Amino acid sequence: xxxxxxxFDALGLVGATMFVVAFAGVQVEKLDPHGWxxxxxxxxxxxxxxxxxxxxxxxxxxxxxxxxxxIALYGLIKLVLRRRG
Numbered sequence: 260x261x262x263x264x265x266x267f268d269a270l271g272l273v274g275a276t277m278f279v280v281a282f283a284g285v286q287v288e289k290l291d292p293h294g295w296x297x298x299x300x301x302x303x304x305x306x307x308x309x310x311x312x313x314x315x316x317x318x319x320x321x322x323x324x325x326x327x328x329x330i331a332l333y334g335l336i337k338l339v340l341r342r343r344g
Contacts, residue, residue, distance in 0.1 A: 284297060299335065
């Protein structure tokens with residue numbers, strides 16, 4: 260089996276790794292699920308996976324990553340607004 264890792268595959272793997280690290284960090288109570296690090300890893304991870312879908316599109320993944328990214332973005336915006344207020 261010949262495995263060829265494209266740049267899109269690499270971006271998707273980095274994004275998926277970010278999700279796993281954020282989730283694990285929350286589960287072992289090293290990351291606050293509402294804090295900058297976890298939210299940023301979730302947002303950037305979603306963006307990277309969405310970019311990877313440009314190479315091999317999958318509707319279910321596109322919907323999941325879009326929603327995941329928007330939820331993380333919502334959390335990041337709440338943090339910014341809380342700091343201003």
